[in-house]
Amino acid sequence: MTSAYIPHAAGYVDNGGPKIVTSRFAHEDSFTFERFLATGGYVGLRAALAMAPEDVHAQVREATLLGRGGAGFPAGVKWGFCPEGVWPRYLVVNGDESEPGTYKDRLLMERDPHQLIEGCLIACYALGLSQCFLYVRGEMALAQERIAVALNEAYTAGYVGCNVLGTDFSVDITLHWGAGAYIVGEETALIESLEGNRGMPRLKPPYFPAAIGLYGQPTIVNNVETLANVPWIMANGAASYRKMGSESSPGTRLFAVSGHVKRPGVYEVEQGVTTFRDLFYGETYCQGIRDGHELKMFIPGGGSSPWFFTEHLDLPLEAKEVGAAGSMLGSGAIIVMDETTDAVKACHRMVRFFARESCGKCSPCREGTSWEEKILARILAGHGRPSDIDLLLDVGDNISPGPYPVAAHAAEGLDAVPFPPRQTTICPLGPSSVAPITSTIRRFRHEFESRITRSDGIPVSAANTANSPVGAGS
Amino acid sequence: MSWFDAANERTAREILSHYPRPKSAVIPLLHLAQEQEGWVTPQAMSEIAAMTGTTAAEVLGTGSFYEMFKFHPVGKYIVNICTNISCQLLGGEDLLNHAESTLDVRAGGTTDDGLFTVEDVECVAACTEAPCFTVNYRYFHRANAETFDEVVADIRAGRSPLERGAAGDIGELPEHGTLGRIRQHVPDDRRAGVVPPEEVNGAPAWMPEPVVEEAL
Numbered sequence: 001m002t003s004a005y006i007p008h009a010a011g012y013v014d015n016g017g018p019k020i021v022t023s024r025f026a027h028e029d030s031f032t033f034e035r036f037l038a039t040g041g042y043v044g045l046r047a048a049l050a051m052a053p054e055d056v057h058a059q060v061r062e063a064t065l066l067g068r069g070g071a072g073f074p075a076g077v078k079w080g081f082c083p084e085g086v087w088p089r090y091l092v093v094n095g096d097e098s099e100p101g102t103y104k105d106r107l108l109m110e111r112d113p114h115q116l117i118e119g120c121l122i123a124c125y126a127l128g129l130s131q132c133f134l135y136v137r138g139e140m141a142l143a144q145e146r147i148a149v150a151l152n153e154a155y156t157a158g159y160v161g162c163n164v165l166g167t168d169f170s171v172d173i174t175l176h177w178g179a180g181a182y183i184v185g186e187e188t189a190l191i192e193s194l195e196g197n198r199g200m201p202r203l204k205p206p207y208f209p210a211a212i213g214l215y216g217q218p219t220i221v222n223n224v225e226t227l228a229n230v231p232w233i234m235a236n237g238a239a240s241y242r243k244m245g246s247e248s249s250p251g252t253r254l255f256a257v258s259g260h261v262k263r264p265g266v267y268e269v270e271q272g273v274t275t276f277r278d279l280f281y282g283e284t285y286c287q288g289i290r291d292g293h294e295l296k297m298f299i300p301g302g303g304s305s306p307w308f309f310t311e312h313l314d315l316p317l318e319a320k321e322v323g324a325a326g327s328m329l330g331s332g333a334i335i336v337m338d339e340t341t342d343a344v345k346a347c348h349r350m351v352r353f354f355a356r357e358s359c360g361k362c363s364p365c366r367e368g369t370s371w372e373e374k375i376l377a378r379i380l381a382g383h384g385r386p387s388d389i390d391l392l393l394d395v396g397d398n399i400s401p402g403p404y405p406v407a408a409h410a411a412e413g414l415d416a417v418p419f420p421p422r423q424t425t426i427c428p429l430g431p432s433s434v435a436p437i438t439s440t441i442r443r444f445r446h447e448f449e450s451r452i453t454r455s456d457g458i459p460v461s462a463a464n465t466a467n468s469p470v471g472a473g474s
Numbered sequence: 475m476s477w478f479d480a481a482n483e484r485t486a487r488e489i490l491s492h493y494p495r496p497k498s499a500v501i502p503l504l505h506l507a508q509e510q511e512g513w514v515t516p517q518a519m520s521e522i523a524a525m526t527g528t529t530a531a532e533v534l535g536t537g538s539f540y541e542m543f544k545f546h547p548v549g550k551y552i553v554n555i556c557t558n559i560s561c562q563l564l565g566g567e568d569l570l571n572h573a574e575s576t577l578d579v580r581a582g583g584t585t586d587d588g589l590f591t592v593e594d595v596e597c598v599a600a601c602t603e604a605p606c607f608t609v610n611y612r613y614f615h616r617a618n619a620e621t622f623d624e625v626v627a628d629i630r631a632g633r634s635p636l637e638r639g640a641a642g643d644i645g646e647l648p649e650h651g652t653l654g655r656i657r658q659h660v661p662d663d664r665r666a667g668v669v670p671p672e673e674v675n676g677a678p679a680w681m682p683e684p685v686v687e688e689a690l
Contacts, residue, residue, distance in 0.1 A: 130678050180542035
């Protein structure tokens with residue numbers, strides 16, 4: 001047997017930069033209670049408990065901690081949406097990481113579960129949340145085990161449960177397992193799932209479950225990485241946090257870079273000051289595209305984001321700038337594709353994902369994503385029709401009307417359409433399926449056309465029929 | 475007499491005690507039923523309905539939304555091969571083809587000996603370690619046909635393949651249905667207290683009373 005046992009999953013790569021959420025990853029036993037306590041564990045919680053709850057909230061607001069789940073909404077602002085005087089209030093932790101390309105929350109849960117628990121405790125203290133539900137994706141068995149062990153230890157040691165550290169702060173943290181559904185990552189679907197229902201998003205408004213959430217009560221839903229930042233902010237102060245990163249996106253973020261790079265990995269990166277080029281080609285990061293190949297395109301923020309191309313390499317990893325350029329940083333998932341990648345095939349694979357994961361609640365998404373997938377499948381199989389490219393765009397327009405966010409196309413003199421897209425659906429899943437389609441058709445239309453029409457003008461489908469024994473003579 | 479065995483019956487009661495409303499326990503209890511039987515039987519759904527104050531139809535309605543619940547017998551080992559974009563770029567589809575031809579089963583099917591069920595799945599959050607597959611939700615990173623064959627041979631020979639995954643999992647590979655082998659357990663004297671929301675009156679103890687501003 002060649003593969004040596006390691007006590008944690010691979011993926012994280014230390015790039016020598018500042019560390020907030022991965023500070024313990026250098027230790028092989030980073031997930032243990034002993035290591036946690038020996039490396040500043042619960043210092044943030046103690047600092048918080050020494051302050052008034054509203055001052056803790058103020059620290060997080062001042063830090064401008066942006067949500068790490070996808071939408072990038074400031075956590076401190078979201079925390080402020082709980083209506084006055086309505087009790088009880090709940091915290092739901094979104095650990096249902098399943099956006100294609102995203103690999104960070106699983107690492108945080110497996111390798112530093114106590115840090116996440118500490119973040120949950122601080123949030124509950126600040127906002128008067130009396131119970132926290134830690135919703136971990138069903139498929140992540142090891143993360144479930146590590147969190148269960150960590151919770152059992154933290155309860156016994158008096159950090160969770162009644163009268164935390166002898167104060168009058170009491171909170172239960174409940175570990176909850178999901179059961180396999182991408183859409184449950186949408187916060188209102190997550191709440192439906194937690195109530196024991198099918199995980200379908202709720203109609204908006206209210207736009208934030210902070211108003212009406214779990215059991216109809218005020219509920220804060222935060223991503224795992226977002227909460228993992230909170231202990232550091234409380235231990236070191238909002239001002240120190242703001243010293244890292246850029247003005248509008250302070251701190252660091254985890255980026256998972258996968259695909260055709262030499263050293264794929266999860267990197268903790270200072271926001272705003274690092275560019276995509278640094279990340280793909282830097283010696284301390286991915287070290288370039290795999291040998292003998294060159295970059296064709298990349299997905300900057302998970303499967304739901306519009307795709308970028310070589311001219312976007314110098315954009316900083318910063319939410320605002322990436323948004324203005326026509327895409328999003330989303331969940332910090334970057335998928336790099338070199339020139340060997342078939343744009344039609346890659347597009348089909350992304351769309352197939354959305355077609356499979358559509359919950360079926362809104363017709364434009366339920367019907368539209370399946371039709372997009374069917375049309376792309378027939379183009380791939382050589383049965384495409386000349387009208388199929390326009391048809392794809394038209395189906396997409398029914399889910400997301402008007403100009404869809406796209407990256408600038410310098411060669412055609414076309415400007416970027418900024419993120420986010422408009423939608424005819426309750427949640428962004430359907431509109432997300434349009435991202436790969438508009439991105440690839442706008443840039444690689446010839447790849448679609450060459451699969452539909454041969455260079456001699458004969459439709460590929462007709463040529464197929466002529467050569468096929470079944471179609472001959474019909 | 476509960477459908478759950480004695481140990482699982484106790485686990486089920488503890489699960490129920492964690493939720494302010496019993497229906498929230500439907501998904502965890504479906505997992506528990508699957509842990510006991512390997513799949514979700516009609517009897518299990520009736521039992522869960524009785525425990526959560528719902529109907530068997532509601533339990534099925536919820537459960538059938540989620541991919542991990544199986545309403546028919548499946549293999550002892552569910553092999554999930556990711557073919558989503560990051561894995562596709564590095565050979566996830568080849569790995570799936572290899573698995574299908576080696577085990578002589580199409581994705582979604584179970585081998586004749588009832589040992590393996592192969593599934594073509596969406597992103598499992600191991601994208602930088604692509605291509606990747608899981609067996610009973612335990613990860614195998616940077617896999618290829620050879621890794622796959624070794625894992626299958628291990629299982630057929632009664633050995634645990636977990637350390638081949640290089641994903642931090644050790645020990646025995648549990649049969650399908652068991653997820654986390656360690657569960658949350660809260661000692662009674664440490665509980666903050668879970669009550670239905672309608673029984674909560676006013677702010678929690680540590681929250682200061684809101685300052686009521688004098689009307690001018």
